Amino acid sequence: MxxxxxxxxxxxxxxxxxxxxxxxxxxxxxxxxxxxxxxxxxxxxxxxxxxxxxxxxxxxxxxxxxxxxxxxxxxxxxxxxxxxxxxxxxxNDERFFKMKTTIVYGFLALILTIGLLRGRSWLEYVMSDMMPMRHDGWIILTKRLTMAFVTLAVVNEIVWRTMSTDAWVKIETFGFPIALMVFLFWQFARLQPYLIEEDEGAE
Incomplete structure (x- = not known):
């Protein structure tokens, strides 16, 4: 390794x-x-x-x-x-590149959903070292992020099918990442009660 x-x-x-x-x-x-x-x-x-x-x-x-x-x-x-x-x-068709965003967000939502159906949070698996949090907190975050990914996938479909290429490029480059970042910061703030303090984790 x-x-x-x-x-x-x-x-x-x-x-x-x-x-x-x-x-x-x-x-x-x-x-x-x-x-x-x-x-x-x-x-x-x-x-x-x-x-x-x-x-x-x-x-x-x-x-x-x-x-x-x-x-x-x-x-x-x-x-x-x-x-x-x-x-x-x-x-020679720009639609394929625009579809990519929908498929990526949809795939992420699918992977998280599979984990939830098995009672697991893949987020907890990859992020628990960076942010210690109780399992139920990870489940809540995973459910909310799954819905966020589904929403972004749907919005991308609406944007590239109904708006100009200029608009799609700007939203793809700045809109989606900013929206996802704001959403995550908001969720981390709301999930503070589920965080594990250092002294609590040492018990």
Missing amino acids: AETREINPILKQVLELGPTLAFFVLYVRIKDQMFTFGGTEYTGFIVAAVVFVPILLIAMGILWALTGQLSRMQVFTAFMVIFFGGLTAWF
Whole structure:
């Protein structure tokens, strides 16, 4: 098993969030342009989506080299980006890349639901070391986060089917992550009574 190494948290955030921001910046710069490759014309959005794939893989490679590990979620996200980025380029259809977000959130909701049906919280399994909390607290958080993922999946479907590409890119880049972050902070604040204090955990 590879040794896990700690790195500067700011650098970690840059490597994790940087590719998405790079996609946004590139899209803004080339969104109104058309590009021809192999006799086929591609929109700026599709070119930005395809370029996003190697940017993400390079960032993940650096992260793995520095820390010695990648989470299952990061690996899954990379697979989805590669798969749907490939479909987007192959069929020259931006809808595939937009569907990716729906499928990712839907998959997360499904995984958490499977755990709940077995009386378990996968969140507790991966996050208990970072935030000690009683099992019933983890179950509550898992149920709420499952509903949040379902909501985000539905909202993404509504956004990409009814709104402009510009609107989708902005919501995908900033709206969804901010909404999820605010939701998590709100939940952690509400679940304070379930947290395990150090002296309590030592008993």
